[in-house]
Amino acid sequence: MNHDVYAQLATLDITLPPVAVPAAAYVPFVQTGKLVLLSGHIAKRDGQPWVGQLGRTMTTEEAKGAARAVAIDLMGTLHAACVAAGTDLNGVKRIVKVLSLVNSSPDYTEHHLVTNGCSELLGLVFGPQAGAHARSAFGVAQLPMGTCVEIELMAELA
Numbered sequence: 001m002n003h004d005v006y007a008q009l010a011t012l013d014i015t016l017p018p019v020a021v022p023a024a025a026y027v028p029f030v031q032t033g034k035l036v037l038l039s040g041h042i043a044k045r046d047g048q049p050w051v052g053q054l055g056r057t058m059t060t061e062e063a064k065g066a067a068r069a070v071a072i073d074l075m076g077t078l079h080a081a082c083v084a085a086g087t088d089l090n091g092v093k094r095i096v097k098v099l100s101l102v103n104s105s106p107d108y109t110e111h112h113l114v115t116n117g118c119s120e121l122l123g124l125v126f127g128p129q130a131g132a133h134a135r136s137a138f139g140v141a142q143l144p145m146g147t148c149v150e151i152e153l154m155a156e157l158a
Contacts, residue, residue: 003127005089009075012124016076023144029081034157035096036081041073042147052148054139055108063148067100067117070151074118075125078155085157095122095133097154103147104139111137118151 009016019028022039029038043050043066050066052058075089082088100115102108115137123131143150 049145051146055105063114064117071118093158
């Protein structure tokens with residue numbers, strides 16, 4: 001495989017952020033065997049919680065952009081997890097699972113389209129094989145700090 005994740009990030013003009021300090025009693029990631037599980041990351045815009053509720057104050061397209069922003073934060077944390085494991089993002093064998101929570105009104109039904117903002121970027125960065133993943137997208141009544149999207153990720157290291 002000649003796919004260089006960092007070259008792809010540079011092509012997409014993406015700079016990975018450092019790992020965010022947890023806002024509660026948890027750690028940003030846990031490794032067990034070859035699996036790395038990342039805690040949920042909330043959507044942020046300009047460093048602040050990206051507040052909104054789908055079906056009320058936010059469009060699907062705007063929230064898709066928020067989910068893409070979450071993917072970038074997740075990759076920053078995944079990079080740190082990889083470094084802690086003695087590798088880097090090129091050592092990711094596969095993105096295994098994405099779980100997406102969308103702050104939405106009871107009648108909103110496009111959670112899957114919002115989550116595409118994350119899934120599509122992961123596919124672009126990691127390639128069609130390593131980036132293809134299982135996924136769940138749920139609508140929830142509220143998220144921490146009123147954010148529009150929270151996403152967690154599981155990856156397998158080579």
